[in-house]
Amino acid sequence: MNKIRSYQNYLLKRRKNQYKAAQILVIKPTLLYICMTKHSDKSAFKMNDILPQLEQLIDQLIGKNEQLEQQIVQLKEQNGKLVDENETLQLELLEREEKQKETSTTLSSLLDKLQSAHQAS
Template identity: 75%
Template sequence: MNNTTLQQLEQLIDQLITRNNQLQTDITELKEQNSKLLDENELLQLEALENEEKQKDASTTLSSLLDKLQSAQQAS
């Protein structure tokens, strides 16, 4: 190998190392972002379940009130 070929090889290796380091940084950032999104998703699912439960409770209360109103109207 001549000197030019060795210099080119060194440059390519340096570029590969730099690119590898950047990709590893990107992977770390993406893992952190993924973790945050998983936590947010879990929180949103819990909130959805709570809201569904509240909606069922409200629906039951409204049905009960409607039944009472209909009974009161029929008694009149």
């Protein structure tokens, strides 16, 4: 009976130790998952080995985040310039349409005068 309890305790300790190691999986660039894995004594990951990997991944994510933030600032500036350019072009178009209407009106009035002068002679 003593041997059975010793064996049961051994099995309990072994089960607890099987899940002590963690493997880092990066599924998406923004998500970090730590999955508990079974291991043999030879392939056990120690927390001291995992922490530098986590730090490196976090540094990479922070760097990527800074890069994306700079890109956002540049795109906002570019968008602002394009909006200004668009407004300028729309104003120029309205001015041209007005000039075209004025020219059309002037030509119509000259044509009417010419027709009146032609009919009078």
